[in-house]
Amino acid sequence: MKTLVTGGAGFIGGNFVHYQLKHHPDDTIICLDALTYAGNMGTLKGVLTNPKFSFVQASIADREAVYAIFEQEKPDTVVNFAAESHVDRSIEDPGLFLQTNIMGTGVLLDACRKFGVGRFHQVSTDEVYGDLPLERTDLFFTEETPLHTSSPYSASKAAADLLALAYFRTFKLPVTVSRCSNNYGPYHFPEKLIPLMIINALSDKALPVYGKGENIRDWLYVEDHCSAIDLIIRGGRVGEVYNIGGHNERTNLQVVKTILHALNKPESLIRFVTDRPGHDLRYAIDATKIKQELGWAPETTFDTGIQTTIQWYLNNEDWWRDVLDGSYRAYYERMYHNR
Ligand code: NAD
Numbered sequence: 001m002k003t004l005v006t007g008g009a010g011f012i013g014g015n016f017v018h019y020q021l022k023h024h025p026d027d028t029i030i031c032l033d034a035l036t037y038a039g040n041m042g043t044l045k046g047v048l049t050n051p052k053f054s055f056v057q058a059s060i061a062d063r064e065a066v067y068a069i070f071e072q073e074k075p076d077t078v079v080n081f082a083a084e085s086h087v088d089r090s091i092e093d094p095g096l097f098l099q100t101n102i103m104g105t106g107v108l109l110d111a112c113r114k115f116g117v118g119r120f121h122q123v124s125t126d127e128v129y130g131d132l133p134l135e136r137t138d139l140f141f142t143e144e145t146p147l148h149t150s151s152p153y154s155a156s157k158a159a160a161d162l163l164a165l166a167y168f169r170t171f172k173l174p175v176t177v178s179r180c181s182n183n184y185g186p187y188h189f190p191e192k193l194i195p196l197m198i199i200n201a202l203s204d205k206a207l208p209v210y211g212k213g214e215n216i217r218d219w220l221y222v223e224d225h226c227s228a229i230d231l232i233i234r235g236g237r238v239g240e241v242y243n244i245g246g247h248n249e250r251t252n253l254q255v256v257k258t259i260l261h262a263l264n265k266p267e268s269l270i271r272f273v274t275d276r277p278g279h280d281l282r283y284a285i286d287a288t289k290i291k292q293e294l295g296w297a298p299e300t301t302f303d304t305g306i307q308t309t310i311q312w313y314l315n316n317e318d319w320w321r322d323v324l325d326g327s328y329r330a331y332y333e334r335m336y337h338n339r
């Protein structure tokens, strides 16, 4: 297989590159990434000398550059991770999310039509379903749940997800889509809940919890997301959507307290701050379809995965110190100062 991985210098895309090169050493991977604030070459350090790996810096929204890469490389599989991925940033600047997430996905789909591929896989999110009530713990998102988005981020991801499915129906492009719950693990950019709390706790800084910390997320260890996508691109049915999640629901406050306890830091570091506008209450995934059709099952429980993740941040201070540059500090000031 010759796979074009877009957004491979980011959190999940980077983990997917490592996963593919480890589990399928005969396959070739081309990574296309714009290296925005969220993309880090440090994430790909271990694979840069692998002859089966190559890297191109370009935007998925740059049609000329994307077509040139397809013409030269002729990938048979495309996995699209590239996106603006942070809800809080989408509230600050929705336009960038429309440009990358919708227009960029459109350019990739056009390139796939023009040059021909065996598979285009769109990495979507459970956030396209909107949210579930906190008290209705019997409800889960299935692939049939109507899309009902809350943030500019989730709306832009829903548009890209539906566009990919439209290219299957209209142009018979061999498309699959996956909608996964919240990931955590190594190389996670520290604007997101788990790495932000680990790094703040390590520095004895306040841990900003939105609202009352009651919101629930369904956490999946990133390697389990990679194994699911790997199964879908090799054995999934085209035109189909697959939910991915491992029934690891936790309130944000539970997650934050787990991190504090693991690092032996006091709960007095927790600071409740103004809630996120439009904040989704609860996400919870029913992943029966991918289990039954493709035999996927997550290997890592939250209790194990969170300890592994904390240990990774302790062992890889160089990686996260490098990404906490001036633009991160400016973002942190804008987002949290006087909140
Ligand atoms: P991330 O922000 O860590 O990484 C995104 C990567 O995309 C970065 O390397 C960035 O440089 C790159 N990128 C951004 N704009 C680009 C452009 N125009 N052209 C090329 N590259 C560009 O995000 P992530 O958390 O790794 O998420 C990856 C994908 O998975 C996204 O599509 C996201 O919507 C989806 N997803 C994420 C989660 C999660 O919990 N993080 C859950 C479900 C789905």
Ligand code: TYD
Pocket: 086, 087, 088, 182, 191, 192, 193, 194, 196, 208, 209, 210, 211, 213, 215, 216, 217, 252, 276
């Ligand atoms: P996040 O990691 O941004 O993922 P998403 O919003 O895509 O689920 O946030 C996870 C949860 O943690 C979400 O309910 C918002 C909350 N949160 C905080 O309470 N404080 C923070 O500083 C951040 C970044 C998130």
